[in-house]
Amino acid sequence: MLNMIPAAITLLADQTESKLSLFPKSASTFSSDSDWIFHFITIVALIFFIAIVIALFGFALKYKKAKGQQAESQTDHNTTIELVWSIGPSFLLIVMFYFGAQGFLNHRTIPEGAYDLGVDAYKWGWGINYGKFVIHPELHVVAGEPTKLTMTSKDVIHSLYIPAFRVKKDIVPGRFNYMWFKATEPSEKIATDEELEQLAAKDAETNASWDYDARQFTPDGYSFYDLYCAEYCGTNHSQMQTVVVVHETREDLEAWIKKYSSRPSTESPASYGEKLYQRRGCKSCHSIDGTKLVGPSWKDLAGKSRPLASGESVTADENYLRESILNPKAKIAAGFQPVMPSYKGQLTDDDIYSLIEYIKSLGEAGASGGETTAAEGEGQPAEAAAE
Amino acid sequence: MSVGSVPAGYEVKDPGYPTPEENYLTNSRGLLTWVFTLDHKRIGVMYLVGVSLAFLIAGLLALGIRLHLFAPDGWLFNNEFFKWLAPDKAPNDIYNQVFTLHGAIMVFLFIIPSIPAALGNFLVPVMLGAKDVAFPRLNLSSFFLWVAGAVFFVMALLASGLDTGWTFYTPYSTTTDTSVILATSGAFILGFSSIFTGLNFIVTINTMRPPGMTWFRMPLFLWATYSTSIIQVLATPVLGITLLLLIAERTMHIGIFDPEYNGDPVTYQHFFWFYSHPAVYIMILPAFGVISELISVHSHKRIFGYRFIAYSSIAIALLGFLVWGHHMFTAGMGSMTTIIFSALTFTVSVPSAIKVFNWLATMYKGAITMTTPMCYAIAFIFLFTIGGLTGLHLGTLATDMHLHDTYFVVAHFHYVMVGGTLVAFLGAVFHWWPKMFGRMYNELGGQISAVIVFLGFNLTFLPQFVLGSRGMPRRYATYDPEFAGLHAMSTWGALLLGIGLLVALVVLLVSLVKGKKAPANPWGAATLEWACTSPPPFYNFERPPVVGDPYEFGDIQWDAASERYVKIEPKRETVPSEKPAESPAHAGE
Numbered sequence: 001m002l003n004m005i006p007a008a009i010t011l012l013a014d015q016t017e018s019k020l021s022l023f024p025k026s027a028s029t030f031s032s033d034s035d036w037i038f039h040f041i042t043i044v045a046l047i048f049f050i051a052i053v054i055a056l057f058g059f060a061l062k063y064k065k066a067k068g069q070q071a072e073s074q075t076d077h078n079t080t081i082e083l084v085w086s087i088g089p090s091f092l093l094i095v096m097f098y099f100g101a102q103g104f105l106n107h108r109t110i111p112e113g114a115y116d117l118g119v120d121a122y123k124w125g126w127g128i129n130y131g132k133f134v135i136h137p138e139l140h141v142v143a144g145e146p147t148k149l150t151m152t153s154k155d156v157i158h159s160l161y162i163p164a165f166r167v168k169k170d171i172v173p174g175r176f177n178y179m180w181f182k183a184t185e186p187s188e189k190i191a192t193d194e195e196l197e198q199l200a201a202k203d204a205e206t207n208a209s210w211d212y213d214a215r216q217f218t219p220d221g222y223s224f225y226d227l228y229c230a231e232y233c234g235t236n237h238s239q240m241q242t243v244v245v246v247h248e249t250r251e252d253l254e255a256w257i258k259k260y261s262s263r264p265s266t267e268s269p270a271s272y273g274e275k276l277y278q279r280r281g282c283k284s285c286h287s288i289d290g291t292k293l294v295g296p297s298w299k300d301l302a303g304k305s306r307p308l309a310s311g312e313s314v315t316a317d318e319n320y321l322r323e324s325i326l327n328p329k330a331k332i333a334a335g336f337q338p339v340m341p342s343y344k345g346q347l348t349d350d351d352i353y354s355l356i357e358y359i360k361s362l363g364e365a366g367a368s369g370g371e372t373t374a375a376e377g378e379g380q381p382a383e384a385a386a387e
Numbered sequence: 388m389s390v391g392s393v394p395a396g397y398e399v400k401d402p403g404y405p406t407p408e409e410n411y412l413t414n415s416r417g418l419l420t421w422v423f424t425l426d427h428k429r430i431g432v433m434y435l436v437g438v439s440l441a442f443l444i445a446g447l448l449a450l451g452i453r454l455h456l457f458a459p460d461g462w463l464f465n466n467e468f469f470k471w472l473a474p475d476k477a478p479n480d481i482y483n484q485v486f487t488l489h490g491a492i493m494v495f496l497f498i499i500p501s502i503p504a505a506l507g508n509f510l511v512p513v514m515l516g517a518k519d520v521a522f523p524r525l526n527l528s529s530f531f532l533w534v535a536g537a538v539f540f541v542m543a544l545l546a547s548g549l550d551t552g553w554t555f556y557t558p559y560s561t562t563t564d565t566s567v568i569l570a571t572s573g574a575f576i577l578g579f580s581s582i583f584t585g586l587n588f589i590v591t592i593n594t595m596r597p598p599g600m601t602w603f604r605m606p607l608f609l610w611a612t613y614s615t616s617i618i619q620v621l622a623t624p625v626l627g628i629t630l631l632l633l634i635a636e637r638t639m640h641i642g643i644f645d646p647e648y649n650g651d652p653v654t655y656q657h658f659f660w661f662y663s664h665p666a667v668y669i670m671i672l673p674a675f676g677v678i679s680e681l682i683s684v685h686s687h688k689r690i691f692g693y694r695f696i697a698y699s700s701i702a703i704a705l706l707g708f709l710v711w712g713h714h715m716f717t718a719g720m721g722s723m724t725t726i727i728f729s730a731l732t733f734t735v736s737v738p739s740a741i742k743v744f745n746w747l748a749t750m751y752k753g754a755i756t757m758t759t760p761m762c763y764a765i766a767f768i769f770l771f772t773i774g775g776l777t778g779l780h781l782g783t784l785a786t787d788m789h790l791h792d793t794y795f796v797v798a799h800f801h802y803v804m805v806g807g808t809l810v811a812f813l814g815a816v817f818h819w820w821p822k823m824f825g826r827m828y829n830e831l832g833g834q835i836s837a838v839i840v841f842l843g844f845n846l847t848f849l850p851q852f853v854l855g856s857r858g859m860p861r862r863y864a865t866y867d868p869e870f871a872g873l874h875a876m877s878t879w880g881a882l883l884l885g886i887g888l889l890v891a892l893v894v895l896l897v898s899l900v901k902g903k904k905a906p907a908n909p910w911g912a913a914t915l916e917w918a919c920t921s922p923p924p925f926y927n928f929e930r931p932p933v934v935g936d937p938y939e940f941g942d943i944q945w946d947a948a949s950e951r952y953v954k955i956e957p958k959r960e961t962v963p964s965e966k967p968a969e970s971p972a973h974a975g976e
Contacts, residue, residue: 030788045779059753059755063686069687073688075752085741086741099785100729100787101784103784103788104788107785170717172652174646175646175719230717232559232862235479235480237862237864241867
């Protein structure tokens with residue numbers, strides 16, 4: 001009997017689904033689970049609310065009296081009525097609690113053999129660890145297969161939130177938190193490779209990063225679901241977003257992973273380094289145009305003499321850059337906080353080499369004169385998870 | 388019975404007190420007589436001015452938040468003016484500081500002391516027919532602690548701001564370079580102010596009730612104040628300890644909360660919410676008390692279900708201690724713990740619902756006068772009902788997984804804190820204003836302010852429920868373009884709400900200059916504070932008032948001739964004689 005409630009409400013909600021919907025698209029098994037409970041509570045709440053408001057305004061109009069009139073009645077209690085309205089609604093609360101707890105236990109019961117991905121959250125970006133040094137900010141999963149996320153934070157508390165999947169879990173530094181879900185609606189490939197190449201070329205020209213919101217597809221051409229950080233984490237909390245792409249089959253996913261597994265032999269290290277800069281989180285703290293962010297800008301950094309917080313100075317040669325990536329707290333650039341996490345074990349030697357080449361391509365001492373004001377020093381990098 | 392005349396067989400009972408020449412506002416003059424006053428009424432007025440200033444500042448910060456969120460990439464703080472004002476701060480940083488200070492000032496400096504400290508100080512002793520609170524010096528010191536706490540917040544603001552959110556979550560708060568220590572010291576000091584006030588009221592209500600005022604003949608405002616005080620005394624020390632530990636963690640790296648030193652950040656959340664959830668009831672319980680008074684007085688009808696309302700205040704105070712975990716449903720507590728917290732959360736919704744039903748039943752068959760306080764009381768019931776019912780979506784675990792930390796939560800608690808506490812506070816100020824300052828305000832102006840506040844508030848926060856259920860996370864300085872329309876609506880609503888509040892302020896201030904002189908009992912209420920003159924004299928009562936039923940309106944009559952409410956009593960057949968010896972037979976006695 002009770003089981004008919006979910007079905008009936010889901011049907012009702014589907015009928016009325018439109019642009020006015022209260023929810024983002026439903027794309028995981030949890031969505032239908034929790035949406036009907038939401039609608040059930042909303043319907044119950046609306047019934048009570050409408051009754052209360054009718055009584056409230058009804059009484060206010062009906063019993064509005066001129067000053068000086070006496071009330072029609074001075075009844076001040078009625079134990080039966082009071083017990084009924086105290087205890088009666090409790091049964092509805094028990095129903096809400098029961099289905100809510102049941103749905104919650106589904107969130108907590110991770111199925112055996114779920115596809116396991118690492119998630120590394122940091123100020124302010126995401127690294128999804130697909131193994132074998134493939135770490136990418138986008139979360140790619142397979143439709144119809146349970147995916148388990150093993151999550152850790154490098155700094156403060158973050159929270160991984162995918163509205164379309166109706167899942168959320170805090171990511172607390174110093175411990176692993178887990179979540180799982182089963183995506184149901186695969187992403188579509190909505191841009192051709194040609195279009196993508198043109199867009200990428202345009203971005204490279206203007207030094208822009210990929211605009212997911214404007215384009216509504218990923219650099220690989222897939223439609224996506226939003227993934228947000230939901231726990232306040234500082235300056236760029238609201239930019240700590242990435243996307244979820246749902247592949248139709250495991251083969252599709254593996255093909256996508258392979259594409260990002262290492263530098264294609266045809267690509268120059270500097271150009272690959274730029275991709276790592278975009279993808280691995282370097283850009284959230286290091287600008288390439290001289291702007292001072294959380295970390296020093298990479299513009300005109302390589303080869304320069306850099307003042308350190310300790311009062312000494314150091315030449316930003318390859319070894320200094322490499323050290324700053326792997327052990328960022330060894331030498332702190334003057335004017336910056338020692339907040340960068342280490343990328344040891346998360347970048348291959350070729351990745352580090354590519355990044356250094358990219359930094360060098362942004363201007364080396366002597367190559368471009370001009371501004372000498374931008375203070376810099378520390379490392380650069382990217383993020384990732386290595387469980 | 389005709390309107391506005393004394394019914395046959397009754398006569399006006401003239402208390403026969405002389406109107407005192409001086410009242411508490413005029414009996415001594417000069418700034419120092421205020422600074423060193425021990426008079427609970429003056430302390431209440433100073434609190435009223437203080438919390439209103441805090442509200443003004445925090446309200447302007449709220450407008451800043453809404454104006455920044457006018458556009459998806461941010462609007463207000465992207466302005467050149469802010470680049471000039473704070474050249475080393477990004478617009479995101481300014482936004483984060485503004486929402487942090489908005490929350491911290493509203494919670495610690497406004498909502499918590501608003502009704503209990505400002506109005507409670509004024510009303511508790513007069514409602515008891517007493518001259519003052521039990522410990523007048525403690526009372527003054529709690530006000531100065533409030534001022535000291537406020538000064539710390541201002542210093543934090545001027546030093547390097549605060550960007551942790553009002554919750555000071557670790558390890559963010561132990562690592563940020565903003566003024567966490569100044570702000571937490573401020574909150575620590577404000578905690579003592581709150582404890583002192585609570586302690587004072589508990590002792591006052593326990594020991595100073597006049598003969599005849601049993602527990603169940605107290606006005607419900609006193610029940611609510613009493614319940615609030617219990618929470619203040621029991622829960623606030625935990626906040627104090629937590630904030631001290633946080634300061635120790637930041638300065639000495641002990642390793643309690645920060646994982647870098649083997650601490651656990653979730654422990655901090657438990658500690659913090661063990662205070663801050665009960666604090667939610669510190670904020671809302673006094674509002675319940677105010678609404679119980681307002682609805683009954685302006686419906687001229689006995690409060691319905693007195694005992695249920697009184698008991699539900701105590702039930703809320705106690706259950707409120709057991710539900711803090713519902714702020715942490717997604718933090719990764721054990722499954723069983725989480726489920727138990729969800730179940731307890733549902734139990735706390737029952738006593739709140741009881742009160743709403745009781746208020747409606749009080750209005751039923753009443754004689755409702757649509758005064759400004761009544762308009763605010765009706766707005767309160769409407770808004771608080773929405774706030775309460777949307778709590779069900781959040782207490783239910785499966786749906787909370789989606790809604791936690793989204794705008795749905797923001798809308799929910801603003802419906803409770805602003806739609807509830809602030810609206811009740813405004814209703815209370817309009818209700819007791821004639822008593823506090825002896826002046827009537829322009830009734831139409833007050834009613835207009837209530838309508839604008841009501842409309843503006845709904846326009847601000849209803850869209851935020853939809854934003855939340857569609858997945859908009861809270862504390863975002865920028866957002867995806869799909870949310871732009873609803874955010875813009877919310878911003879327009881905030882401006883309208885601001886106008887409504889401004890109208891209320893103007894109406895009240897104008898009354899001080901132009902208002903008609905207020906009679907002792909302008910609303911026809913039966914509680915004791917209306918038995919003394921408006922404004923009360925320094926010593927409150929000429930002679931100890933006769934304690935009656937606080938909700939007995941049968942013997943209070945509007946006298947059209949003198950335009951005031953008078954107390955009537957059955958005409959006596961014979962006049963009691965001054966000299967019993969000469970008296971004839973007492974016919975009919």
